[in-house]
Amino acid sequence: TQVCFKATFDAINLGLQSKFEKLFEGGQAYLELTEGDVLEAGVNIVAQPPGKKTRSIHLLSGGEKALTAVALVFSFFDLNPAPFCMLDEVDAPLDDTNVERFSKLVEEMSENVQLMFISHNKVTMEIAKQLTGVTMMESGVSRMVAVDIDEAIDLAES
Amino acid sequence: TQVCFKATFDAINLGLQSKFEKLFEGGQAYLELTEGDVLEAGVNIVAQPPGKKTRSIHLLSGGEKALTAVALVFSFFDLNPAPFCMLDEVDAPLDDTNVERFSKLVEEMSENVQLMFISHNKVTMEIAKQLTGVTMMESGVSRMVAVDIDEAIDLAES
Amino acid sequence: MRLEKIKLSGFKSFVDPTTVHLTSNLIGIVGPNGCGKSNIIDAVRWVMGESSAKHLRGGHMADVIFNGSATRQPVSHASVELFFDNNEGVLGGAYAQYSTISVKRQLNREGQSVYFLNNLRCRRRDITDIFLGTGLGARSYAIIEQGTISRMVESKPEELREHIEEAA
Amino acid sequence: MRLEKIKLSGFKSFVDPTTVHLTSNLIGIVGPNGCGKSNIIDAVRWVMGESSAKHLRGGHMADVIFNGSATRQPVSHASVELFFDNNEGVLGGAYAQYSTISVKRQLNREGQSVYFLNNLRCRRRDITDIFLGTGLGARSYAIIEQGTISRMVESKPEELREHIEEAA
Ligand SMILES: Nc1ncnc2c1ncn2[C@@H]1O[C@H](COP(=O)(O)OP(=O)(O)OP(=O)(O)O)[C@@H](O)[C@H]1O
Numbered sequence: 315t316q317v318c319f320k321a322t323f324d325a326i327n328l329g330l331q332s333k334f335e336k337l338f339e340g341g342q343a344y345l346e347l348t349e350g351d352v353l354e355a356g357v358n359i360v361a362q363p364p365g366k367k368t369r370s371i372h373l374l375s376g377g378e379k380a381l382t383a384v385a386l387v388f389s390f391f392d393l394n395p396a397p398f399c400m401l402d403e404v405d406a407p408l409d410d411t412n413v414e415r416f417s418k419l420v421e422e423m424s425e426n427v428q429l430m431f432i433s434h435n436k437v438t439m440e441i442a443k444q445l446t447g448v449t450m451m452e453s454g455v456s457r458m459v460a461v462d463i464d465e466a467i468d469l470a471e472s
Numbered sequence: 473t474q475v476c477f478k479a480t481f482d483a484i485n486l487g488l489q490s491k492f493e494k495l496f497e498g499g500q501a502y503l504e505l506t507e508g509d510v511l512e513a514g515v516n517i518v519a520q521p522p523g524k525k526t527r528s529i530h531l532l533s534g535g536e537k538a539l540t541a542v543a544l545v546f547s548f549f550d551l552n553p554a555p556f557c558m559l560d561e562v563d564a565p566l567d568d569t570n571v572e573r574f575s576k577l578v579e580e581m582s583e584n585v586q587l588m589f590i591s592h593n594k595v596t597m598e599i600a601k602q603l604t605g606v607t608m609m610e611s612g613v614s615r616m617v618a619v620d621i622d623e624a625i626d627l628a629e630s
Numbered sequence: 631m632r633l634e635k636i637k638l639s640g641f642k643s644f645v646d647p648t649t650v651h652l653t654s655n656l657i658g659i660v661g662p663n664g665c666g667k668s669n670i671i672d673a674v675r676w677v678m679g680e681s682s683a684k685h686l687r688g689g690h691m692a693d694v695i696f697n698g699s700a701t702r703q704p705v706s707h708a709s710v711e712l713f714f715d716n717n718e719g720v721l722g723g724a725y726a727q728y729s730t731i732s733v734k735r736q737l738n739r740e741g742q743s744v745y746f747l748n749n750l751r752c753r754r755r756d757i758t759d760i761f762l763g764t765g766l767g768a769r770s771y772a773i774i775e776q777g778t779i780s781r782m783v784e785s786k787p788e789e790l791r792e793h794i795e796e797a798a
Numbered sequence: 799m800r801l802e803k804i805k806l807s808g809f810k811s812f813v814d815p816t817t818v819h820l821t822s823n824l825i826g827i828v829g830p831n832g833c834g835k836s837n838i839i840d841a842v843r844w845v846m847g848e849s850s851a852k853h854l855r856g857g858h859m860a861d862v863i864f865n866g867s868a869t870r871q872p873v874s875h876a877s878v879e880l881f882f883d884n885n886e887g888v889l890g891g892a893y894a895q896y897s898t899i900s901v902k903r904q905l906n907r908e909g910q911s912v913y914f915l916n917n918l919r920c921r922r923r924d925i926t927d928i929f930l931g932t933g934l935g936a937r938s939y940a941i942i943e944q945g946t947i948s949r950m951v952e953s954k955p956e957e958l959r960e961h962i963e964e965a966a
């Protein structure tokens with residue numbers, strides 16, 4: 315329904331703006347409706363990292379796109395929190411500073427959402443309350459193994 | 473021509489097999505022609521990391537696919553070396569062990585090919601004979617800056 | 631509604647019966663390339679009803695059944711079971727009174743899938759119904775697969791609209 | 799045939815005239831997210847004749863011209879020039895006797911591109927011809943863009959065949 319969609323749109327928009335500013339320490343991002351009837355219009359995302367004047371989201375860098383997408387996905391959770399979230403190596407394109415900001419936001423989100431993440435990055439691993447390792451001691455056969463942070467770092471390196 | 477294509481195919485195939493074994497420390501990979509006339513057949517890539525029995529390259533993991541692709545691309549260079557090669561963050565999905573193997577192979581390739589790589593990974597950065605940094609001190613404006621390895625690490629983190 | 635554990639048996643590289651225990655709200659899954667981490671994500675999406683083999687990196691659905699290794703023979707079945715803590719009664723419908731809810735899917739080499747809800751056989755539809763309104767599902771925004779994070783911001787305007795409608 | 803330097807001016811985030819000096823066979827380009835590293839790769843592909851704006855992350859070709867920042871106005875032209883050391887005479891044809899070969903492309907806001915070879919105006923075709931047989935080009939296997947490495951191994955059989963034919 316029109317009211318329902320607009321309300322959802324507005325809520326996600328607010329969430330996106332605030333999470334984007336947190337992840338980029340500034341800048342702005344928002345959703346806009348394309349032309350035409352609200353019941354049929356498409357949704358565009360506009361994102362401007364601090365100090366930049368971008369026209370198109372496509373021109374953003376690999377790391378900037380990943381961070382913007384994280385802000386968008388997490389703002390869905392504010393609105394209508396799915397009970398859990400699984401993130402598979404979303405930090406791969408991020409530099410060290412952005413990995414820090416990303417992991418801080420993940421920690422905050424985990425207060426209300428059960429978050430499971432896969433990562434090769436030590437900074438991201440360090441925020442986990444529980445770390446679980448996957449190994450293949452026998453080739454081609456996966457097994458779980460409990461790990462602490464030091465063992466996790468060794469495991470990721472083996 | 474049929475002879476020319478088959479000769480190219482065979483040369484790349486040999487290169488792929490040897491580079492794959494180097495990157496995976498074992499296992500095997502090769503190219504195969506699909507059914508039909510050599511002049512029209514498609515080319516499939518088969519890759520088996522050590523100890524695994526894979527049927528399809530699509531089932532491989534993110535890191536395994538990246539490494540297999542590197543083996544394939546580098547075997548093109550053995551055959552018909554383009555004078556230079558540019559790699560943009562191809563090490564992003566690799567764990568520490570594979571980053572080491574990847575960077576060793578990159579070092580070897582640079583004996584015959586001018587290699588330029590973009591990376592956020594310190595292990596990869598360390599093999600560079602020349603490091604060049606890109607900064608945005610003024611927002612939205614890129615500038616080059618000469619860096620050594622320690623400055624490179626700081627730069628990547630800023 | 632927390633996910634308490636995931637049991638896998640014969641699913642991709644998890645040939646032996648394996649349990650992934652999830653004991654907190656912030657869990658890191660780690661390990662070297664190719665050891666099976668993303669396969670766990672595939673398993674969760676599969677049991678929630680993912681019906682496209684391509685979206686599980688396969689050509690046919692039977693590709694999710696362990697197909698052998700240097701030391702092991704292929705097996706004939708794949709099975710994945712998710713256990714949810716439903717103490718807050720989030721999952722509704724007929725199962726609202728259960729404190730634990732389990733959803734299970736089994737598959738044989740003929741490509742036949744069987745679904746179970748608290749060990750009672752049910753249809754795939756019953757599984758997907760259970761998650762309606764929770765924001766969860768095989769293609770939910772809540773599960774971000776490897777290499778796909780940027781896709782969200784590069785999607786066409788009509789696709790982004792769809793995502794928002796789903797979240798509503 | 800080594801690439802000695804890349805000069806950029808008005809190209810994407812490189813608004814000021816900038817020279818990337820390449821002094822060895824193994825060069826690492828580093829810097830934080832969004833600082834312009836991939837833009838350098840785009841510049842090289844662009845001057846080699848890339849004609850699809852989408853393949854440069856744009857909607858229109860004019861999107862590669864610096865479009866302003868918090869502190870700067872947009873500019874009217876983009877220009878990129880590559881300088882090759884041709885002492886081994888790899889680049890053939892009419893330019894075989896030059897020890898340095900430069901290829902340049904300029905673009906204005908009307909979308910008009912002008913190409914230059916050693917500062918003499920030429921057609922786009924003359925640029926692409928120069929690279930024929932070297933394995934280089936805007937879409938060469940020699941340039942692996944961010945996020946695309948796995949695509950190589952997942953390409954359709956006919957696409958992989960094409961790559962091999964190009965390398966032949
Ligand atoms: N049906 C199957 N039977 C046996 N092994 C399988 C099957 N399907 C996939 N695999 C194996 O699982 C491995 C991939 O696992 P997965 O994608 O989970 O790795 P990963 O831990 O996520 O690694 P990365 O860090 O590189 O992303 C591959 O080596 C593949 O051969």
Ligand SMILES: Nc1ncnc2c1ncn2[C@@H]1O[C@H](COP(=O)(O)OP(=O)(O)OP(=O)(O)O)[C@@H](O)[C@H]1O
Pocket residue numbers: 363366367368373374375376377378407612809810811829830831832833834835836837838861862863864865866944
């Ligand atoms: N025409 C343009 N004018 C001004 N800035 C532009 C233009 N086109 C792209 N940019 C900017 O260039 C930046 C992207 O640069 P680039 O992709 O090279 O980053 P990067 O260094 O590769 O980062 P990452 O490590 O995240 O991949 C974006 O912030 C984008 O806004």
Ligand SMILES: [Mg+2]
Pocket residue numbers: 402533534535667668669776
């Ligand atoms: Mg993975």
Ligand SMILES: [Mg+2]
Pocket residue numbers: 375376377560835836837944
């Ligand atoms: Mg980049």
